[in-house]
Amino acid sequence: MTADPIDALAADEVLGPVVDEHGAVSIEPADDCFERLVVSLIRQQVSMDAAAAIRERLFEAVEVTPEAIVEADYATLHEAGLSEAKADYAKSAASAFLTREWDRDTFADTSDDAVRAELTDIHGIGPWTADMFLMFALGREDVFPVGDLGIRKGMDRLFDAEMTRAEMTDAAERWRPYRSYASCYLWRAVEG
DSSP: OOOOOOHHHHHHHTTHHHHHHHHHOOOOOOOHHHHHHHHHHHHSSSSSHEEEEEHHHHHHHHHHHHHHHHHSSSSHHHHHTHHHHHHHHHHHHHHHHHHHTGGGGGGGSSOOHHHHHHHSTTTTTTHHHHHIIIIIIIISOOOOOOTTTTHHHHHHHHHHOOOOOOOOOHGGGGGGTTTHHHHHHHHHHHOO
């Protein structure tokens, strides 16, 4: 196994050209994992531009901490751009963080599957949001969010075929244990 994920992926015949074109990417734990979870909730099923606008308004309207989100009134969350459902999801996530006393250290020795199970037990958090949390809140290096539209488009483009989720998962095995990095390159392949 190559110690450097970028070098390992650059050597892959399918992904290598994308690595060469886009250069290094990084997977780092977020400073604040709750805040990063809220960003993932905002990004569910909306464009990146819409999500960025909502994020900006929300972060201006309230302090994005579990305590502040639990206490925020729905009108404030709606004015920031959260739908009724997403306001509920944010409040459910905030309540879980408070009652379970979660922080990044809580998940440090927890397997990816166990983190997914904990998170998807919360109203409004599904597999995609759990994968985004693993990648961008916890900095896990080997997550492949097969349910993500950008990932599907990237896989279709790189492999020049429409693939089922099972086929994508099988094809992505070649990038283990750096599938989070590979995912970033798949997004880049679609975006740019």
